[in-house]
Amino acid sequence: MSATTQGSDPQDQARLYTIQEIPNKGHGLVASTAIAKGTHILCESPLFRVSRRDNNKKRLSDSISKKIAALSKEHQQAFYSLHNSYEDELSPELGIARTNVLPLGSNAAEGAIFLDASRINHSCNNNAQNTWNENLQKITIHAIRDIAKGEEITIIYLAARRNRSARLRELQTSFRFTCSCDLCSLPPDQRKISDERCDEIQRLDDLIGCGMGSSSSPLQTLHHVHKLLNLLDSEGFADAGVPRAYYDAFQIAIMHGDKARATVFAERAASGRAILEGKDSSTTRKMETYARNPTQHATYGHSNKWQTEQDTIPRDLDRAAFERWLWKKETAAVSQNADFRSEVAFPSFKDLPGENDVSLAYYDSGDGFTYHPHRHWCFLAEIVDVQRLIRLQLTVKDKNGREVPIFFYTDGRGSELDPSRIRPGFTVAVLYAEQHGFLDFSVGIRHENPTSMKIFPLPLDKLLLLSDKVQQYAAEAEGVRTCQGCDQKAASLQKCARCGLFWYCNRDCQVAGWNQKGHKADCKLLKDPDLRKLFLMNWDVFENHHSFEESKN
Numbered sequence: 001m002s003a004t005t006q007g008s009d010p011q012d013q014a015r016l017y018t019i020q021e022i023p024n025k026g027h028g029l030v031a032s033t034a035i036a037k038g039t040h041i042l043c044e045s046p047l048f049r050v051s052r053r054d055n056n057k058k059r060l061s062d063s064i065s066k067k068i069a070a071l072s073k074e075h076q077q078a079f080y081s082l083h084n085s086y087e088d089e090l091s092p093e094l095g096i097a098r099t100n101v102l103p104l105g106s107n108a109a110e111g112a113i114f115l116d117a118s119r120i121n122h123s124c125n126n127n128a129q130n131t132w133n134e135n136l137q138k139i140t141i142h143a144i145r146d147i148a149k150g151e152e153i154t155i156i157y158l159a160a161r162r163n164r165s166a167r168l169r170e171l172q173t174s175f176r177f178t179c180s181c182d183l184c185s186l187p188p189d190q191r192k193i194s195d196e197r198c199d200e201i202q203r204l205d206d207l208i209g210c211g212m213g214s215s216s217s218p219l220q221t222l223h224h225v226h227k228l229l230n231l232l233d234s235e236g237f238a239d240a241g242v243p244r245a246y247y248d249a250f251q252i253a254i255m256h257g258d259k260a261r262a263t264v265f266a267e268r269a270a271s272g273r274a275i276l277e278g279k280d281s282s283t284t285r286k287m288e289t290y291a292r293n294p295t296q297h298a299t300y301g302h303s304n305k306w307q308t309e310q311d312t313i314p315r316d317l318d319r320a321a322f323e324r325w326l327w328k329k330e331t332a333a334v335s336q337n338a339d340f341r342s343e344v345a346f347p348s349f350k351d352l353p354g355e356n357d358v359s360l361a362y363y364d365s366g367d368g369f370t371y372h373p374h375r376h377w378c379f380l381a382e383i384v385d386v387q388r389l390i391r392l393q394l395t396v397k398d399k400n401g402r403e404v405p406i407f408f409y410t411d412g413r414g415s416e417l418d419p420s421r422i423r424p425g426f427t428v429a430v431l432y433a434e435q436h437g438f439l440d441f442s443v444g445i446r447h448e449n450p451t452s453m454k455i456f457p458l459p460l461d462k463l464l465l466l467s468d469k470v471q472q473y474a475a476e477a478e479g480v481r482t483c484q485g486c487d488q489k490a491a492s493l494q495k496c497a498r499c500g501l502f503w504y505c506n507r508d509c510q511v512a513g514w515n516q517k518g519h520k521a522d523c524k525l526l527k528d529p530d531l532r533k534l535f536l537m538n539w540d541v542f543e544n545h546h547s548f549e550e551s552k553n
């Protein structure tokens with residue numbers, strides 16, 4: 001089929017796409033020229049509207065037939081030439097309508113049939129966005145990323161991001177096709193990662209939905225929004241989920257009186273909407289209004305606990321520091337390094353989650369059935385006894401002085417560890433450790449994943465003292481650090497070139513730190529990337545499980 005603009009506005013549209021046959025998909029829209037992100041591809045009036053709520057087939061079919069009868073002959077013909085995925089099940093009118101209806105807004109009671117827009121096929125990683133523009137009473141299609149000449153233009157038919165099998169199921173049930181888009185065709189290892197991200201996106205979406213209604217943990221909900229945006233970015237999803245997330249962040253901020261952050265979030269929501277829907281969409285305009293004056297939002301004044309003024313938006317921060325301010329993660333910037341004495345990130349044995357129960361201190365759930373970690377944790381304990389029977393068994397003493405066994409159920413049964421490190425007086429670190437009840441009624445740790453364990457060659461109390469020093473000398477607050485040699489605070493210190501964590505005024509201070517204040521030994525330990533990781537990683541935000549890099553300790 002050649003290019004057509006039938007049913008759409010007499011614009012330059014024929015230059016942007018043609019309608020043509022696409023292998024295994026019937027017809028579809030293909031870019032006839034390179035289309036830049038944000039380009040308005042199509043703007044079209046409905047042929048007629050259809051109820052999305054009426055489940056009575058007879059009534060719906062009658063109402064559609066009446067609307068078809070009211071069309072011109074040319075439009076009637078065009079309607080009957082549209083694709084019908086329900087030929088075997090429904091009357092032609094109802095089948096074509098159901099195949100081609102596009103929603104007039106999310107959750108709208110009505111949809112409509114379009115002669116061009118209804119030809120757009122689905123992709124789970126779509127490059128275009130369909131929007132019902134209330135002001136124009138037309139559907140608009142915008143490029144949400146750059147589209148190459150000859151590339152198919154796609155939208156997403158699904159309301160929510162789901163994993164591959166859930167998507168395939170829904171597309172088959174509701175639209176009668178098996179999706180083979182880029183995302184659904186990933187090789188198994190990449191698909192697994194993508195599925196995990198999609199599940200996490202869905203879970204966070206649900207959590208944010210619940211969190212928006214309650215004012216109990218706005219910071220956590222804000223951090224969920226931040227994480228959601230990072231995941232959307234990692235998956236390359238640039239659709240309405242992005243401005244929607246910024247609008248969620250806006251609502252959290254303004255609900256608590258934070259006009260500065262609310263302004264930035266509304267600005268980002270507005271520019272995201274402008275790309276997806278155009279400057280003339282009512283949603284874009286609403287976001288722009290909030291960006292100018294966030295107090296116009298109905299929830300403003302609910303609480304003053306984050307009170308700021310619009311003119312306090314920091315303008316002189318670099319990008320990373322600005323993002324930390326925006327998402328209220330500045331505390332991490334002040335004390336950048338983990339404190340091993342923290343019972344939250346480094347719990348004693350009694351506070352570890354049990355294998356068979358769900359501890360909400362570590363896990364949360366969007367649906368009440370499946371649980372995912374919402375933070376990282378690591379068990380630290382000193383080896384007090386080593387036994388090598390069928391498998392390695394360590395007795396370790398935690399920060400509270402409690403002794404517990406660790407049994408090695410790894411494939412190597414403990415042989416994967418460097419034997420020179422398995423000795424009393426050294427400290428074991430076990431990421432995501434859980435309490436396990438053994439058959440002999442003892443309670444300890446059943447260690448299965450070799451990359452979740454590391455042994456550091458120093459006693460636990462020495463490791464905690466090293467953590468204290470890192471807290472004091474590696475932290476930065478508003479550009480100011482403390483010299484490890486002379487304890488003076490300054491903004492212009494020089495970093496230890498070996499470990500990169502400790503700072504000094506000059507060479508004399510560095511020599512004093514090295515020889516008199518123990519940095520010689522500490523620096524050697526801190527060169528271990530796994531130890532550095534424990535200090536530097538963000539324990540409060542879970543994206544994926546961490547592991548120790550060095551398989552041999």
Ligand SMILES: C[S@@+](CC[C@H](N)C(=O)[O-])C[C@H]1O[C@@H](n2cnc3c(N)ncnc32)[C@H](O)[C@@H]1O
Binds near residue numbers: 101
């Ligand atoms: C709104 S129509 C899209 C235009 C249609 N391809 C045509 O020929 O007019 C929806 C139907 O197109 C087909 N379709 C859409 N996206 C597809 C895809 N990614 N793979 C295979 N078929 C698809 C399915 O039959 C679906 O029910």
